[in-house]
Amino acid sequence: MSESNGYEFIDSKLRENLDLKKSPVAIKFVLRQEDIPEGIPKVDETLRHCELVQKASKGDVFYATVDEQKCKGGAAALGLMDAPEKIKTGEFYYDLGRFSGLGSARITMESIPKVDPIMYALLYAPLDKANFDPDVIVLIVNPAQAMKLSQALVYNMGGRVEVDFAGIQSVCADAVAGPFTRRQPNITLGCSGSRKFADIKDDEVIVGLTGENIGCVVNSLENMS
16 A cells, blocks of 8 residues: 555444444564665564554554564564574473473464564554555454454355464464464454553454455455345
């Protein structure tokens, strides 16, 4: 999209059809520093990715490199760095009491979606302010809104919505890295970190949609009875 911002229309239709209380968040992976669009500032604080998503949902536009990502597990899932060894092996989550043993922790961490560690930064913006083509669009919604999105996803082609989560690295791996690498939408229930630090409410879930298919989702929402 150009600076004329064709995403304003998509944003308005998502809000209208889903009765959204928060702005959908546009996210784009950036390989090189020179690919940062002119006029988008670097975020001026160090926050977790889930907190950055919430910040963008409230109207802010910015980019963040690994240096501005407070949660290194999330930064690794998003391709900004290699995963710290204790994250990679699952020892970190085992020590938190999330698993009964290191084996189950490792199996889970190996199956979590992740982007190859080659990215320079991520762009974040409320969808109606995005002057770039998002790779992923994140929505923080209630279960009824997630249901309508699920119905929209199968409206044209049928089938089932297959979701993938483990209650760990939810807003980073499940809602962004997964849709980006697999080119498929995902719905996730949040994780302890995002609910504690990013104020994901008890009655909220997170949906990650691929930017390339967002027009189809909006058309389906418009046509559904």
